[in-house]
Amino acid sequence: MQLYVDSANLKDIKHAASLGILSGVTTNPSLLAKEDPTLDIKKLLLEIHESVGGHTSVEVVSTDTDGMLREADEILQWFPEATIKIPFIPAGLSAVRKLSDQEIPTNVTLLFTANQALIAANAGATYVSLFLGRLDDISTDGVQAVRDTCEIWEMHGLESLIIAASIRNPLHFLECAKAGAHIATVPYKVLMQCMNHPLTDAGLDAFLKDHQKMLTAKS
DSSP states (O other): OEEEEEOOOHHHHHHHHHTTOOSEEEOOHHHHHHSOTTSOHHHHHHHHHHHHOSEEEEEOOOSSHHHHHHHHHHHHHHOTTOEEEEESSHHHHHHHHHHHHTTOOEEEEEEOSHHHHHHHHHTTOSEEEEEHHHHHHTTOOHHHHHHHHHHHHHHHTOOSEEEEESOOSHHHHHHHHHHTOSEEEEOHHHHHHHHOOHHHHHHHHHHHHHHHHHHHHHO
16 A cells, blocks of 8 residues: 655655655645645645655646636646546546546545445546545544445456545554555654554664663673
8 A cells, every 4th residue: 555645734745755655645725725825836736746756636626627627737737747636526527537538647536435436436537535534523434435445446446546535543544554445645643653653662762772781881
């Protein structure tokens, strides 16, 4: 399972990228809105892509097909490597099909069921993003939606890549990997939590103390 960071914070993204573990970045208008509103969004997105390489999703904000296609064209003019992120609405599916026919990569977002993911795949989506954390927020099993989707993909050999999104904790991360998601896009904070373990810290502390004891004994 590949790792993307779900963020628009350049400092956090650069740190995660420096660890050598990222294959891409996903953004959305809400993440961008959390950053300095005076920032040049185009410049920020290009810096993000330069920091990580690989996949970078850029979301359209139009809600009609023509508007989405126009935005996609504008984005690709200043960011040719972008993956166009499109919401799962009827107009969005039409846009995905037209972009797919032009071999332009798309990431269909705001998916909450395997049914929606399957429909997006049939529209030609390169990536399908399932939001499991938001399902948990309304007392629905988000991980099960990922499991169902992965089962369908395995049965039918579908080509769209499944992105587990809206990951809220390390357990989400683990369960999506076990389910067979191709990619997890993870907030920076959760990514750091997944790396930490008290026994790792204690073990390293013990190794360093024992090493110092040996140095002291030789002196």
